[in-house]
Amino acid sequence: MSRDSRLSGVLHVLLHMAEQRRPLTSEALAETMRTNPVVVRRVLAGLRERGYVQSSKGHGGGWTIARDLADVSLRDIYEAIGAPALFAIGHRSEAPGCAVELAVNAVLGASLREAEERLLASFGAVTLADLSTAFHHGLAQRAAGPTTRGHHGH
Amino acid sequence: MSRDSRLSGVLHVLLHMAEQRRPLTSEALAETMRTNPVVVRRVLAGLRERGYVQSSKGHGGGWTIARDLADVSLRDIYEAIGAPALFAIGHRSEAPGCAVELAVNAVLGASLREAEERLLASFGAVTLADLSTAFHHGLAQRAAGPTTRGHHGH
DNA sequence: ATTTCATGCATCAATGATAGTTACATGAGT
DNA sequence: ACTCATGTAACTATCATTGATGCATGAAAT
Numbered sequence: 001m002s003r004d005s006r007l008s009g010v011l012h013v014l015l016h017m018a019e020q021r022r023p024l025t026s027e028a029l030a031e032t033m034r035t036n037p038v039v040v041r042r043v044l045a046g047l048r049e050r051g052y053v054q055s056s057k058g059h060g061g062g063w064t065i066a067r068d069l070a071d072v073s074l075r076d077i078y079e080a081i082g083a084p085a086l087f088a089i090g091h092r093s094e095a096p097g098c099a100v101e102l103a104v105n106a107v108l109g110a111s112l113r114e115a116e117e118r119l120l121a122s123f124g125a126v127t128l129a130d131l132s133t134a135f136h137h138g139l140a141q142r143a144a145g146p147t148t149r150g151h152h153g154h
Numbered sequence: 155m156s157r158d159s160r161l162s163g164v165l166h167v168l169l170h171m172a173e174q175r176r177p178l179t180s181e182a183l184a185e186t187m188r189t190n191p192v193v194v195r196r197v198l199a200g201l202r203e204r205g206y207v208q209s210s211k212g213h214g215g216g217w218t219i220a221r222d223l224a225d226v227s228l229r230d231i232y233e234a235i236g237a238p239a240l241f242a243i244g245h246r247s248e249a250p251g252c253a254v255e256l257a258v259n260a261v262l263g264a265s266l267r268e269a270e271e272r273l274l275a276s277f278g279a280v281t282l283a284d285l286s287t288a289f290h291h292g293l294a295q296r297a298a299g300p301t302t303r304g305h306h307g308h
Numbered sequence: 309a310t311t312t313c314a315t316g317c318a319t320c321a322a323t324g325a326t327a328g329t330t331a332c333a334t335g336a337g338t
Numbered sequence: 339a340c341t342c343a344t345g346t347a348a349c350t351a352t353c354a355t356t357g358a359t360g361c362a363t364g365a366a367a368t
Contacts, residue, residue: 006243008244012246012254042356060314060367087242089162089238090158092187100289111273130261189328192345217344317363319360320360321358
């Protein structure tokens with residue numbers, strides 16, 4: 001539990017949802033991730049607010065993807081789950097009174113800000129459709145099958 | 155205490171040491187950082203092992219810088235303190251059995267690895283001398299004084 | 309209508325890492 | 339000897355994610 005795995009987890013869940021046209025319950029999704037249904041609902045709640053996914057109660061209820069996979073980037077998902085801190089390292093104090101610390105914060109902060117911008121940009125350049133393609137491509141590699149097929153059975 | 159501030163803290167301490175030719179005690183260094191002397195010794199222990207700083211016991215003892223500031227990069231310092239995790243986000247499991255998670259890890263991991271490489275490279279491009287210069291430049295800005303002076307009093 | 313299923317949400321415990329503190333041993337200098 | 343300062347172990351505090359439980363809400367099936 002050392003690192004925040006919400007982005008990784010929600011992407012995992014989304015790809016499973018993308019593979020099934022019918023709604024998937026948070027219990028079913030939680031099983032594939034070996035976690036608790038409440039954890040799944042917690043992260044998906046943020047996506048629901050932005051309209052990326054949809055949830056329905058009662059029999060046959062569950063979660064479905066509400067947007068075209070090509071229209072949602074990893075950055076969109078990252079922001080939907082609350083844009084958690086990307087870096088594990090940071091400053092000692094945000095408002096230092098010491099001139100030395102000001103200089104350290106300035107230099108260190110410049111590197112971190114640049115790295116953050118680039119990472120977010122790289123998240124923005126990958127869509128859920130890309131992720132799905134990577135998944136199917138990986139499956140094809142393992143099965144040593146052709147990569148030109150549009151639809152693979154599960 | 156949300157983020158790891160060891161790198162920020164140790165750089166702060168190093169710049170203070172660079173300003174004073176005489177050894178500084180961990181108690182004095184801790185005061186400037188508003189922390190505990192043991193915390194200072196803990197982070198500086200890693201630098202001592204690599205020969206970046208030197209410590210001496212007894213009267214007049216304390217910590218001194220043992221290398222030319224221009225020869226030590228921020229990346230050297232980062233590695234000396236144990237190369238702690240840079241990112242707060244990561245995978246759910248490092249050895250997933252699920253093909254979907256494999257794909258997610260591959261795509262997400264690629265972005266993170268690239269960002270890590272770039273961040274470490276940017277750390278490697280900054281030396282302690284650069285940091286010291288940035289500090290003195292900041293002081294000069296505040297004092298509206300010349301920047302061509304070699305030595306500034308403290 | 310009642311039962312069943314599934315989400316929505318509040319609340320609390322578990323976990324793991326840094327940060328902070330205390331205590332004591334070691335060694336250098338006066 | 340006595341004092342100063344590091345070296346290190348051990349413990350507590352803090353904070354965020356994660357996991358778990360309980361209960362209310364609402365939709366579908368019987």
